[in-house]
Amino acid sequence: MLAPGKKSSTLIVAGILTLVTSSQGIFTTASKVDGHYEYNFGTIVLLAELFKLCFSLYNLRRELILKPESTQMTKDWRTVSLFLVPSAIYLAQNNVQFLFLKYVDPSSYQVLGNLKIASTGILFRLFLKRRLSTLKWVALVLLLIGATTSQLDTCGHKVLSAPIQGYLFGLLSASLSGFAAVYTEYIMKKNNDSLYWQNAQLYFFGVCFNLINLTYQDVRVGFNNGFWLMTPFHGYNMWTYLVVCTLSSSGLLVSWIMKYADSIVKVYATSMAMLVTMVVSILLFGQTPTLQLMLGILTATASLQMYYMSHDDLFMHSKDSNLMLTGVLVDSAKDSKS
């Protein structure tokens, strides 16, 4: 699917995205004061969109100066308007998630959130017409299982006992998330336009939608919390700025992945990031690791191996591979016959 040269850069970008996304989770938790966010989360998203827009415009300008011939920019409105859609989906999904959380408990919310792995796979197939082998489908199902297993909390409240509306909003939220991913991939790959030009359009609409959304939220509550523009950085601390940094970087990395790799790479990177976050949280906050987290990590690793290992490596017999990636079954015999 990918050219050999592209494959190693994809691996690096996906690895960085995993680390940045997991840091984002940790920084977000760290930015809480007494268990509460003292800032308006919407302003963080807006700041990140602004940063990404400036970054992209700066690089686009540089590209236009350095190699004006090879920098392609499609400017007709029909193409530009396509970049409006991801921001619109993002806004819609925000509202659906809010409704979703009203019907389900946080644990089910987290578990059902993994359905975006399935929805991305299905929409990748249906919308982008990309065919996956049976083995890759099985791998995606296993990624979903691994992510869910790691979050299992059988104690206390019953998981998955929400009213039917909860599941419907969960499905809708997952579908929107999957659609946002494959749609972005579609517009990024539609033509050979400069990545920076495509990003600039994407983030321009992102900034607009976020400005409208922030204002709308304040209007909705009759300016009870004041107007965001008056105190945009209210409640910010060091961690909040780090969240802005990671949010901006992950956005830029995802754009790159959508143009040069695909939505499935993104799904793997973010799912792995979720697991890394859980492990780091345990290390940072001195909790004991759970068996379900270990099982989830093993399953997700097996899934990754199945999806991305080359055909020859998967069917290589153990004589040739003395060390197994999964680390559980180690084959140490050197010389053997079939």
Add this chain to the structure above:
Amino acid sequence: MLAPGKKSSTLIVAGILTLVTSSQGIFTTASKVDGHYEYNFGTIVLLAELFKLCFSLYNLRRELILKPESTQMTKDWRTVSLFLVPSAIYLAQNNVQFLFLKYVDPSSYQVLGNLKIASTGILFRLFLKRRLSTLKWVALVLLLIGATTSQLDTCGHKVLSAPIQGYLFGLLSASLSGFAAVYTEYIMKKNNDSLYWQNAQLYFFGVCFNLINLTYQDVRVGFNNGFWLMTPFHGYNMWTYLVVCTLSSSGLLVSWIMKYADSIVKVYATSMAMLVTMVVSILLFGQTPTLQLMLGILTATASLQMYYMSHDDLFMHSKDSNLMLTGVLVDSAKDSKS
């Protein structure tokens, strides 16, 4: 690995073994009276060994009458003595499991019991020198994960917090279990002797060892519970006889699998049986199915598919397969391009 003709009969035998083994679990539970076994479990094992011996001798005799030329029987002591070993391992394992249970809680006991999947795979590779592809190793790890996930009980007691002795006995028990399997496969395939002749030797030693063990157990406690031979069927009920039937049938089916298929088929059949038993128990006893059971079943199914699906089917693209076995991801698009 298997001839195409043998493949379908292996599938049937493995399927029957799965059903028989899961019935065995349910019958064993049903044979309890007020939550206790009123009979001596050792006598059940002895009865089953006796039944299998008679069955094998009867069929051996028939075979010798019907086709005397093709019925091969190696009778030298060196070969016969090999059949002594599985019974000896079985006895040893019984004692190790007893010690194992002394150190760990029942939940950890169950979870650690799944290590026999790994030990069978490793010994299959080391002892029988059979090479497995990376994909098959990953499949075995996933079977282990699926079995463990289904048993997850994060509530109440802490899983896997046993003293180190517990883990060592668990490892020893798993190793013995794996070794018994691959050793039996080795002796069954060593020559072209009649399966019934091989069974007769296996079960003859089984009867001997069980007679000795039952008597030893009574001697050990100074005949406080009487002598087993005086009241061999004490406390038996209808379910107890059904346990004898299923125990005998599963033994004969495993022998067949060891001669004509392999230890890994047995591991899959018994692991799947464990999952079937859990589902049937839920249906029979009106419990609500847990999320971890569903995840475990999905993982084990994915593993089965990876291990046994043909190379071409695994790499077939979704255009050709409209229905996925796993049932989660369904691809309904008919006409598409790559």
